[in-house]
Ligand SMILES: Nc1ncnc2c1ncn2[C@@H]1O[C@H](COP(=O)(O)OP(=O)(O)O)[C@@H](O)[C@H]1O
């Protein structure tokens with residue numbers, strides 16, 4: 001069907017003013033692959049994810065989604081963005097809309113899906129993620145875990161080919177983390193291609209086909225979870241994982 | 251609107267009495283009666299109070315000026331013109347101001363001149379006194395001989411002036427609302443593949459407008475009063491009608507009537523604004539607890 005990689009980043013640079021945050025990122029994600037980005041706070045994980053769909057414009061380099069260069073001048077970035085689902089740490093649901101409207105807004109307005117069909121799809125997804133009884137609630141009536149599940153459903157409603165998850169459990173109470181991780185595992189089992197920034201090392205080790213260690217805007221080391229977690233090559237990676245273990249998070 | 255909270259103790263017990271309790275009601279009633287009685291005594295005993303009562307509060311003049319008489323306009327009838335001016339202006343202000351606020355927020359170098367015009371507009375019309383704008387538009391434009399634009403009824407120039415001036419204020423209110431919506435909302439919308447315009451229309455503006463309804467209503471209370479200034483262009487609205495009556499009858503009861511009409515129509519809007527503010531406050535507190 002598609003021999004192109006799901007995602008290809010080549011020499012991506014990004015600065016905020018003087019602060020160079022991404023310093024030449026090269027990264028390839030194959031279809032159905034799950035790649036986890038780990039690295040200290042401020043290493044540029046969130047920025048990297050935002051640059052993939054050009055919500056943050058990049059300074060130089062190329063971003064290619066399924067063979068189409070989203071960074072090319074002539075390409076309508078909105079069209080390609082619709083194939084990429086992003087879920088953020090802070091949910092960012094639309095507070096003035098019901099759950100159902102949150103989920104159907106983009107399919108209806110960006111894809112032109114008619115209302116009945118959009119609502120049926122949304123209903124199916126909400127049911128799958130145990131949210132059907134919340135469809136007419138407003139986000140402020142939901143728990144953090146429920147809000148984050150709605151945010152995931154909202155992204156899935158666009159039928160994305162690629163999902164980007166940015167520390168989707170970091171804003172949640174510990175007892176709510178598991179329900180979200182279960183949802184992501186489910187997506188992985190179904191073959192969803194995902195690029196996941198996370199601090200949940202146990203989870204990353206479990207779910208990832210590949211781990212990328214990000215340090216100060218560069219990918220220092222990448223490989224299968226067994227080798228990264230048990231035999232990291234780079235001293236910086238060792239140091240980072242050492243601190244994680246000390247904190248009891250691995 | 252439905253009143254929330256526990257059932258009232260009696261059918262006639264209002265919100266205030268419930269909060270105060272029986273003793274509280276007694277005390278507040280007594281203090282209110284005493285307070286106004288003292289004011290009445292002072293007013294009646296003041297030197298010249300008889301003249302004041304005759305010139306301002308004579309019942310037959312109050313009534314005559316309200317309903318009008320042969321050769322003299324009715325203040326109430328003229329007040330209908332204020333109401334019409336207000337309603338027309340309000341619609342145009344809401345639209346024009348929104349356009350200005352949105353244009354001011356469009357990013358990108360291509361739109362620089364548009365932003366510049368929007369900024370210049372708000373600076374200009376917030377700075378110039380309304381009465382000068384009325385003179386310039388109301389006396390200036392008819393003198394230009396620009397086809398039908400120069401032959402509109404006087405009141406139309408009044409409406410145009412009010413729209414020009416008030417849109418500058420209201421645009422700033424909108425802009426504050428737009429800026430109060432966190433950028434992450436826009437990022438979330440754009441990430442879903444919505445265009446900049448769709449994000450603004452479906453995500454940012456609805457939240458922004460909801461937040462600025464109380465300050466918008468405040469501006470409209472101001473607008474209601476400023477409709478009286480349109481009289482400088484010759485329209486006989488309530489203030490002008492009152493003036494005509496006063497000048498002809500050497501009595502100022504007509505001004506009192508006009509003033510009361512303005513107050514009467516402002517009170518519901520003011521209470522409605524208070525209510526919305528209280529509701530927002532409750533919502534915010536509920537949100538903070540969640
Ligand atoms: N919108 C922004 N404006 C300015 N600086 C930013 C912005 N977003 C991120 N940064 C900076 O970029 C660096 C990387 O941040 P981020 O990508 O959020 O890292 P991480 O997600 O790995 O914690 C930090 O130094 C941060 O201050």
Ligand SMILES: [Mg+2]
Pocket residue numbers: 045046047166167
């Ligand atoms: Mg981050």
